[in-house]
Amino acid sequence: MIDDQKCFEAVRKLRWPEAVTCPHCDSRQVTKRGWDETQHCRLRYHCGGRRRDFDDLANTIFAGHHQPLRVWLLCLYFLGLNLSNRQIARELDLDEDSVHDMATQLREGIVAKQPAVVLSGEVECDEVYVVAGHKGHPEAVKKKGDGDVGDV
Numbered sequence: 001m002i003d004d005q006k007c008f009e010a011v012r013k014l015r016w017p018e019a020v021t022c023p024h025c026d027s028r029q030v031t032k033r034g035w036d037e038t039q040h041c042r043l044r045y046h047c048g049g050r051r052r053d054f055d056d057l058a059n060t061i062f063a064g065h066h067q068p069l070r071v072w073l074l075c076l077y078f079l080g081l082n083l084s085n086r087q088i089a090r091e092l093d094l095d096e097d098s099v100h101d102m103a104t105q106l107r108e109g110i111v112a113k114q115p116a117v118v119l120s121g122e123v124e125c126d127e128v129y130v131v132a133g134h135k136g137h138p139e140a141v142k143k144k145g146d147g148d149v150g151d152v
């Protein structure tokens, strides 16, 4: 129903709706370098700016995670359907804690938060941003509360 090809296409659309940009320097001078040798649907790129290579999953929450990309995207899809963590866990055959972690990360965006490299020097700004980020996601906070009933 959902194959690797579609998964990687979805990731590319999510993170680069307009054009592929280098996750290291935001350059758009990017050329395709072909497919990954182990994952054949994963595109690799070469950045003209800093001459560093990256791929579809570079700097995303999916990179280096033990869940396959398909599971992440199904999770994202189910979240869009407003399924509860428990329902998603059942659909994906995972435990609720894993789904909770994945859902939290997905709500914060698929591109991993980078340490203050981008906002060079403005560390305070960075902290404010994090706090504001949580305030901007009331539903995520609410969902968190839904999970732990029991303090009556």
Ligand SMILES: [Zn+2]
Residues within 6 Å of the ligand: 022, 023, 024, 025, 026, 027, 047, 048, 049, 050, 051, 052
């Ligand atoms: Zn670059």
